[in-house]
Amino acid sequence: MPTTNTTPETLTTIASIGQHVGQTVTLRGWLYNLRSSGKLLFPTFRDGTGTIQGIVPKAAVSEELFETLKNLTLESSLIVSGTVSAHPKDPAIFELQVTALTVTQRIPDATPFPIQLKENGPDFLMEHRHLWLRTPRQSAILRVRATIMRAAAEYFDTNGFFRTDPPILTPNACEGTSELFEMDYFGDDKAFLTQSGQLYVEATAMALGKVYSFGPTFRAEKSKTRRHLTEFWMIEPEVTYLDLEGLMQLADDFLSHIVTRVLESHQADLKVIGKDITKLEAVIAPGPDGERVPFPKLSYDEAHQMLLDAHAKGLLENAHTYGDDFGSPDETYISNQFSKPVMVHRYPAAVKAFYMQPDPADPTKALCVDVLAPEGYGEIIGGSQRVDDYDLLHSRIVAHNLPLDAFQWYLDLRKYGSVPHSGFGMGIERCVAWICGLDHVRETIPFARTLNRIYP
């Protein structure tokens, strides 16, 4: 294949092409689309940073260049040079007056690129996910995802946290609830893919104070919805001497930072994706005096009452039963009442995990919080203050029928210098779906793993 002989000065990307108006530049990319009007060609190029339309009048270029481009197939790879100009109908859009073209690889006519520039079904697209990624909307989503992951890690890295990643292979079900992927571990033992690193980051927090983990998580539950993946990425901070109020403050600050970063550098991508940017701006909108407005907080009891009122008005089909967890329609309704993420705290301890600290003011409640994303995206963060008393944790493990011997190390954390501590976990894919306004998490990760799909 030909390599470029382009001088470094003229090599640029589509994202930064606005700095080169009037200059001749070179792009390395692919042919995204090709329209023609007789002796005028309108190729659209993409290079991973965006797309740009080229113009090729037959009279302005060599016969060879014109014929080569005219017969070029979509998604063929190429190196193209041309002069950058503003679009005659919209000066904010740039075009490339093509002057030179080198085809790196021409896709044969007999085997055209499978993904057409038209509506396609989800099954077909997922079957060709490795190629679907190249389309403008999908690559824009992946760029936003990269920023979300960077901003999330950056927030903790610049606020005194140490990244301590827990194991992915674990000897037992961490919380004893979810279905786990199981595998053989050298014959005698079973191993499981982690469903959460939380218990392990509690241990590293006791060593380092403020820690977080960031890695893949696995759930083998047979959930077939737009919100579920069997493999997803989770970021989990854990902090010593942090109570529930502090934890909610942390979640607010953390999410605000991520949204700020996305708004800073992805206006164009969000537009391609079709996200209403004003909905994101509302998340970090200050008050009338420019002061910071925290995310709304709602106790479980208040949320329950809100759901009952909604049912009475006919806005919700089913009346919420006090003491039950909230269902999907319930969460959607609650989050739709606010323009910012809403923090629902102090759920009944009975419906929450064994490691959550009871509320001293009402021991039937847990010191926990779920952050519900706006626009009906549901829970993106779940967290709590952890039980720090040895005897209480011991009795909880027994009461939940969990194997004591497997949790011996976890109990040790309460035996040797126990302190109050809190943490939460955020699912990256749900966060991306919310921030990008996607209707399915399968578009938020390069290769989604779902109940019915593990290819490609």
Place this chain on the structure above:
RNA sequence: UCCUGAGUAGCUCAAUGGCAGAGCAUUCGGCUGUUAACCGAAGGGUUGUAGGUUCGAGUCCUACCUCAGGAGCCA
């Protein structure tokens, strides 16, 4: 696991129980400002699988397979 819906050309979809169709894609031709460009022509089919009802099944019945999104559960 349960509920609901969908499987017809490479893709997206039509077809009252009575000849298997269209748009896009591909190939050929036309067009100097196109925006999933447009116009003309050609090629392209074991209607998810198996069985059944019928003179006749893409269409009706039974079972199965695959996919979708909703419940439960969760991030």
